[in-house]
Amino acid sequence: MTSPYSLHAARRPWMDAELEALRDTARRFFTTECVPRQDAWAEQKHPDRAIWRRAGELGLLCPGLPEAYGGGGGHALHEMVICEEQAYAMANGFSINVHGGIVAHYLLDYGTEAQKQRWLPSLARGERVAAIAMTEPGAGTDLQRIKTSAVRDGDHYVVSGAKTFITNGLLADLVVVAVKTDPAAKARGVSLLVLETEGLAGFRRGRLLDKIGQKAQDTVELFFDEVRVPVSNLLGGEEGKGFAQLMQQLPRERLLLAGGAAATMQRAIDETLAYVQQRQLFGAPLMAQQNTRFKLAECQTKAVVARSFVDDCIARLARSELDVPTAAMAKLWITEALCEVVDECLQLHGGYGYMNEYPIARMYADARVSRIYGGANEVMKEIIARGLAD
Known part of the structure; x- marks a missing residue:
């Protein structure tokens, strides 16, 4: 049993027949081609390369890019449908958000025509x-403090x-890659370079990081290590624009994170509702307990408010x-609400909620990072506060 407010039950104000068809395609892809491989991918800590090509074949990687x-x-609505599905x-083995929802739009919005023609079709x-490489060991949310440098040497950095x-x-x-082309200029010294990694001398990938979730x-x-990158790979062809470009794109990134969090919240409720309907306690379904009903009522209210907020933001982005x-x-x-809802839903599962075989356990571990990436939530509060003072 799922909630009548479930992701696939409630009609969204911005949905149309085209977006419904895309949602169906995305749902089938993730549930039939990704979910069965999730455990294997978790074991190796990365997805198989072939899944990217398959997603590209289905038109799921860059739906918001022009056909040219x-x-x-399409537009932001197409990207949000895929993000939600x-x-x-729970098919988070590879990030379409980063690939098509973020990086592709940096190239589209700031790249030269030659750069767009060179890179975007292969991404699609x-x-x-x-x-996208912003965070450094000593610089996370404060991107002005990055130390990765790019020194001009003829026609290369x-x-x-x-x-x-x-x-x-x-x-x-x-x-x-966010780099400093002028270390003395703070934000004005940040530029974005596009690195093509195949056979790139001096470029090295470190270890696969051992995370709590995802x-x-x-x-x-x-x-x-002294990687030589052609000057022609400077995004937009002009130094010192990187920080402004990053700031302009962050609202899109944060909306995708919020949309994904709202969808995960609903999945947690749907999983829990199905569980409490069949779990027996004192000779009756767990759903018969007032505490269960009240807790789920609170969780569903947060999920509906979250989705309404996402819908409003999508409309704003489209305009x-x-x-x-x-x-x-x-x-x-929404990410704070997600963590609260998942915690409540795990509690309603009792001891089974702590077992990895139950989806709620994975959601509990996966959700925590949502309050950190895309800018820590403490920084979000500072941004909001500054907006109040303007």
Whole structure:
């Protein structure tokens, strides 16, 4: 049994026949081609390369890109549908959000025409896997403090430094790297370089990181030892624009995180509702207990509010009106609510909720990082507070 408010039960205000068809395709792909491989991917700590090509064949990697660059000619709504279905299926072994929802849009919005023609079609087909490298061992949310440098040497930059917590990093063929082209200029000294990793001298991938959750998703360290990158790979062709580019794209990233969190929240409720309907306690289903009903009522209310907030933000993004504070609010509130709901749902499972064979246990471990990545929630509060003072 699932909630009448489940992801696939309630009609969204922005859905249409095309998006419903895309949702069906995405749902089938994640449930039939990804979920059965999840345990194997978790064991090896990364997905198989072939899944990227398969997702590309189905048009699931870059639906928001124009058809001229190999995309589906859609928009943010198409990307959100796929994001929600991947989160609901718990098929988080590879990040389409990073690949198509984030990196592809950096290239689309800031790349030169030559750069877009060179890189975007292969991303849409899944022939190349994309990652973005911002975080460093000594610089996380505060991107002005990055130390990875890019020194101009003729028609190349020489890149030195290290990045960590890089999603899709193990398989990435294309990495957008935040570098300092002018160390003395703080934010104005940040630029974005696009690295093509195949055969790239001086580029090295570190160990697959051993995480609390999201075991199937490859997350690695990246090292750059005097890596020579052509000047033509400077995103947009102009130095010093990287920090502004990062800030402009963060609302999109945070909305995708919020949308995925809202879908995961609903999956937790659906799993728990099915469990309490069949679990017996004192000769009656656990759902007969008032505490169970009240707890699920509270959880479902949070899930519906979260989804309504996501829907409003999607509408704003479609009108190019999604501002930084509002996106921060969505990321902050929905990821906090996700962790609260998953914890309550695990509690209703009792001891079985602590067993990895139950989906709620995985959700409990996987959800925690949502309050950290995309900017720690404490930073979201600071962003919101600054918006109040403006």
